[in-house]
Amino acid sequence: MSAVDRAAALRSEANASVPAALIALLRSVKRIWVVPHERPDGDALGAALGLQGILAQRGVEVAVLCSEVPPKVYEVIPTLDRVLLSPPDWTPDAVILVDCGDTKRAGSVGALVQELPSSVQRATIDHHVSNTSASPLEWIDPKAAATCEMVSLIGVALEADLAVDGGALATTLATGVIMDTATFQHNNTTPRTLQVAGLLLAAGAPISEISRRLYRAKPYTQVQLHARVLDRVEQADSGKTVWAAMLRSDLAASGATVEESEGIVDTLAQINEADVALFFKEESASETRLSIRTKESGLDATAIAAAFSGGGHARAAGASIPSSLDTAVAAVLQCVASLRAERGEAS
């Protein structure tokens, strides 16, 4: 089935899902700003640049404005270099926030948006359940796996050519879908997600290569850093808790950047015998960062984080602890042991 046929098969879903007022806005604008959230990820960038690619086909001038330089890993998006870090010299007809609900999440660009005249229309496209806005120009769909799934449906509703530029637009949109589903592994993946992904694949997105670059590619220094830290993995609570700590000296020794510690906690969380995984990062002599992962049957990660004024989700949470690494490790392990005892777990 061709991309055109696949788009046609999704058209009634797109027309039913995308609010008519949002489509009317996108059909009428001449110049807009599209703003992803601060510290943007692949979904926020893919949604913003994907919307740019779709609207460019209608002759709309679109500035994608971001508060930070996008991380290098997102160079998988062919048009990443079109992200602007400062506003253009024109006032837009409308501003669209993507992958976040309000301007506070858009960093320094959010402040610029607030300063725009009130005549500039505001719209939002987001899939976060915490977003409760009900304006017809704000399309919030918590059942969408990614904002890029939603922007793809906008492309279908506007009858855009998603196969344009040798698959560049499809690649941009697929990046967000693959990012937010961890390549269709998370339980947010729905039949519609796969239909959209099928459309993007048919339109030229190299799904396998995008996934490899996002999830299965690392610089040598990152592997060295992970090896050093994981070499010191320890067990507590008869193996049900596992933990490891990254020292400041590990960065110099491996030549890695602090961002390259990303993923260590996920490796710890893969250990079969444990239901709580803890990763400690020594930030300074008196500051330690804690990341927590727990399994479905295990403790609530937010209960551990809350004991140290942190937060997050039941399965993934974190906290910044104003103590030395050794003191923080001892306090957190003590806390986990107490929470286990409260649940009546045998020690």
Ligand SMILES: [Mn+2]
């Ligand atoms: Mn997202």
